[in-house]
Amino acid sequence: GMTGGQYSATTPTDAIVGSEFLNQAEIPIDICRVAKAAGATYVSRISGHDAGLSDELGRAIQHKGFSVVETLGMCTGRYTKKNQLTPKVIDSMIEEMPREGGVVEENMRPEYGERYRALAEEKGKFPEPLIIEKTYELKDPKRQEMVILGSAGMRIVTAGDIVCYAGIAAGLNASIKNDYNITVLRGQSVSEILLSPEKITYTGLESPAVVLALSDEGVQRRQKIFANLSADTFVLKEASVTIPDTPAQVEEIDFKPLKIRKPDWALASLGILAKKELVITRDMLESALKSRFNDKVYNLAMETINKVA
Template identity: 60%
Template sequence: MHSYLNTSRPPVYCPGCTHESITAGLDRAMGSLNLPADKTVMVTDIGCSGLFDTFFNVHALHGLHGRALTYATGLKLADPSLNVIVTMGDGGLGIGGAHVLAACRRNLDLTLIILNNFNFGMTGGQCSVTTPADAVAGSEFLNQAEIPVDICGIAESAGATYVARCSGLDTNLHEIVAAGINHKGFAVIETLGMCTGRYTKKNRLSPSVLQQMVEDLPPKSGLVARNQRPEYGERYRELCLQNCRYPEPVTVGHQVDFPDYHRQEIAILGSAGMRIVTAGELVCHAGLAAGMNVSMKNDYNITVLRGQSVSEIQISPRKIGYAGSTAPTVVLALSDEGVQQRKKLFATLSPGTFVLKDKSVNIPPCTAEVYEVDFKEWKIAKPDWALAALCFLATKEQAINWEMLDIALKAQFQGKIYLSALGIADKIRCAMATL
């Protein structure tokens, strides 16, 4: 059995620190399993536990405080053949608690070793999530107002399939760690230890006290029977094979010639529920069908079903560098909410700008050419106003024509929805014939 320890960078801890015993135990566990060094990764957190990656001759990744499990997850999913071992202190445990819970739920094949020495030893001995309420910590009375976390109990209830707890000085530590590494699933191993640089200066702690603490807590000694289930990575890949059917990418070729096409900026100003984004996508598709470059920028509330909905589209024979609207050539004013969101835009409009507004919508004074329609009188439902406005543009050959729009409609819609869109187009043609 060989050692994985880096002889050019031997472990250096405070005298009496339990981390040294844990380092040796981990090395012995890895040796007993004969792990290939080139297939083993040590992922470490911030703090004294974060030194582990420098002490072993294996691959290593040292990241942000509390985030070690996120990196480990990415590594394991990217290369399932890796043996990924994570070391984390009780400081990182508290800071990255949500990641610990997620790892327990997933059951990805990772081994997490928590080096619990009851304080933030590297930054002054402040209390952590595991500091006993009666301990003296470097953060005054704060730990007296909280109860310490039982991470093993939490891990078990969150779904971890292997949970063990022991003293960092336990003579069987290497066996417990080896069993965790060998386990196919997420393994949590909590080791209780002494921080001689900070914690034990003000709190009585010894090997026998550590062992008594372990015995006083609910026993956690390995497999959690009720949580046993398939390993996440294997299950994920199995489900992908069963369920992932990727559609063929939609390609839009140059199908329509629109002679002397000039760069267009179309601003569609509406509200949630008016299918403004869909209308913007139709305009983009129509532009692509004419062999143009297109861009689209949307603005809508996070509530989705309430508030403004604005789409700004550019169609240009040249490359587009900025997606926002700076000098609109076409404005579709379909709701007061959308207009209010872009009211400053109207002061910049030129006399050549084409503005289409519904009768119910108020717009600020502008010098543009304004067309007013009454979609309600034309018996067009409000969710269809944006599409109706595009049909109006196509009839006027403003930015798009009917051939471009029809190609876009066929690409976006199918069956009854496409026929319904054609019905709206017919209503607009008939209505405009009477203007």
């Protein structure tokens, strides 16, 4: 195998290639040996000019398991200009290589699809999908957008889920987009939530009605939005957080005197919004919490909500 005359991992060491001696520095990989080591249950090698190629491919396709067939052919574009290569030479190359006979006995095991279906059938019963009943009727349903800016470990995504549950409980469509680092408990955590009585075809936010600024990391991640917020936007800022200048209405809250732990700041903020009936109401919030949590966690969540309500 070559690319534009350059050697590849399967180019013979004695070949003349455009990349000079690089193919001589390493031995070519044996595709069949790699496949067998990876667990393939059918491995074979054949010339692309062999009259039995179609039959061999048929056997590989019909085999119940992962099959690999290595075919050797001629690169008439570049390789054969400087290297003697004919169907007979390819046959000789294959003869010199370890013979691969198809079925790899040491790798044989039940075919993945069949095994998967059997295990799934043994499982029998799967959890029922969550159904959120409409329990609240909004007087004037309209599109509402919210951004929650926090850090890893602050349960920002959970808070975003709760807002979506609350919207669905009121008969609204909901979408959420989350932004967080792949590293656990490090970096920003941002949720963008959209609630709408209309079908949501684009999840991008246009004009947030509410922004919860709960950590500097989250604010820095979305710092450009503050200058573009409208005068009607409500920003709830935790006392220790610094935000850029904004035309929005800003209210500050210090959770420490209320003895609310940092992981519960986002949930407590939802309680404040529900009290002010911004985006969500108390009834919507309680319905969402009941849908999202078991009784024990629901009661703990309500304790936090009641501290700010």
